Amino acid sequence: MSELVYPDGFLWGTATSAHQTEGGNSNSDWWDWELRPDTPTREPSGKAIEHYRHYGRDTAMLGELGFNMYRFGVEWARIEPEEGRFDESVLEHYRRVVAAVRRAGMEPLLTLHHFTLPKWVAAQGGWLSDRTPALFERYVRRVVEALGDRVDWYMTINEPGVVAFGGYLGAIPFPPATRGVDNWRRSIAGLIAAHRLARAAIKELRPAARAGVAHSMQEWVSNWGGRPALEYSRRLNEDVFLAACKDDDYIGVNTYTRQRIDLPAPMGPISRVVLSVGALERRVVPRVAERIAAAASDPELLMRDGVRRTQMGWEWRPQAVAATVRRVAELHPGKPILVTEHGVATANDEERIEFIRDGLTALHPLIGEGIPLRGYIHWSAFDNFEWAYGYQMLFGLIAVDRKTQERIIRPSARFLGEIARTNRLVIAE
Numbered sequence: 001m002s003e004l005v006y007p008d009g010f011l012w013g014t015a016t017s018a019h020q021t022e023g024g025n026s027n028s029d030w031w032d033w034e035l036r037p038d039t040p041t042r043e044p045s046g047k048a049i050e051h052y053r054h055y056g057r058d059t060a061m062l063g064e065l066g067f068n069m070y071r072f073g074v075e076w077a078r079i080e081p082e083e084g085r086f087d088e089s090v091l092e093h094y095r096r097v098v099a100a101v102r103r104a105g106m107e108p109l110l111t112l113h114h115f116t117l118p119k120w121v122a123a124q125g126g127w128l129s130d131r132t133p134a135l136f137e138r139y140v141r142r143v144v145e146a147l148g149d150r151v152d153w154y155m156t157i158n159e160p161g162v163v164a165f166g167g168y169l170g171a172i173p174f175p176p177a178t179r180g181v182d183n184w185r186r187s188i189a190g191l192i193a194a195h196r197l198a199r200a201a202i203k204e205l206r207p208a209a210r211a212g213v214a215h216s217m218q219e220w221v222s223n224w225g226g227r228p229a230l231e232y233s234r235r236l237n238e239d240v241f242l243a244a245c246k247d248d249d250y251i252g253v254n255t256y257t258r259q260r261i262d263l264p265a266p267m268g269p270i271s272r273v274v275l276s277v278g279a280l281e282r283r284v285v286p287r288v289a290e291r292i293a294a295a296a297s298d299p300e301l302l303m304r305d306g307v308r309r310t311q312m313g314w315e316w317r318p319q320a321v322a323a324t325v326r327r328v329a330e331l332h333p334g335k336p337i338l339v340t341e342h343g344v345a346t347a348n349d350e351e352r353i354e355f356i357r358d359g360l361t362a363l364h365p366l367i368g369e370g371i372p373l374r375g376y377i378h379w380s381a382f383d384n385f386e387w388a389y390g391y392q393m394l395f396g397l398i399a400v401d402r403k404t405q406e407r408i409i410r411p412s413a414r415f416l417g418e419i420a421r422t423n424r425l426v427i428a429e
């Protein structure tokens, strides 16, 4: 037996988002999207896992398992159901949630935007509208005023890169499903502007609070021919956001897999030209995005290549998280880093334990090298609504019977809870 010991005060958490768990988020753009017959969403979110109602027992369960942090979301569409009208009863609700998280012995990490927009914001163009960053800032101020004295960790936006790539370039089936490179770039600018305004508001109202973003990051690999495409994708999905977040209090890293771009050698120079000449880029990139969207909507197709994959069709690569954390440390030396999501969709809980163990084993040496990794948050606490895939993807440490809303603790929850409680990972040799 050997053991890996983590630094005192290491944060061990689990994560959820509002829309994926609360249920009945009917004022949001996603709600309409799920019910439209022309979108590839497999089933609507409906009541989800009724976390809005069961947050008390859910957070108590996580605290008892041994976690000391809980990352969860508040929902803009509930808090401001119409432009300029803030619902105090909803803010009061979230105050109770924060109190429950603290009672359970956990530090709350609060996500302010996790993919969903109020319908009225979406109707104005969502992240393409020049007004949205300031509207977001106003909403964030209300939340921080209402909850600020009890919350020390804020996340302004979850995975802005995914929102832009998915919703505005159209490479993932996400609303508003616009297409085109210009929309992609505009949404990137809008998301960055919103984050900056929100961060400044949080720091003004609560100077001691920490503000950051969860960045969707991949371990990228390519052959020679795929190199220009890799650099282009990584720049627009990750680097623009990481650069904009250099003054944040921490960098949140969400990593699930490794992304491989292998192209025939002649494609190297060709794609370098295509991606650097605006007119060509505008024609070619949306077509590639359509192909990516088609592939993502059918994980079964991805399974056929013999590579070990998760339910999502993603390459099995728990160690990818060490590569992404290392990259952040190289780009922003000394900046505190939190793994804000790492997890696996699988119907076999033994695989989940393996995934956690291999991810944590890969991360541990980074701490010894002096990389300021402050914590590890697993996605997800519970099985929940996995966006376009509905409820079929099982990411939870805790299973949920959605008929009875009963929570069933999986062995992986006890495994990670024990690591959290003892601050060490025991490895059988």
Ligand code: BGC
Pocket: 017, 020, 158, 159, 162, 216, 254, 341, 379, 386, 387
């Ligand atoms: C998101 C989660 C999602 C998870 C698994 C992340 O992109 O933040 O909302 O459920 O990945 O796909």
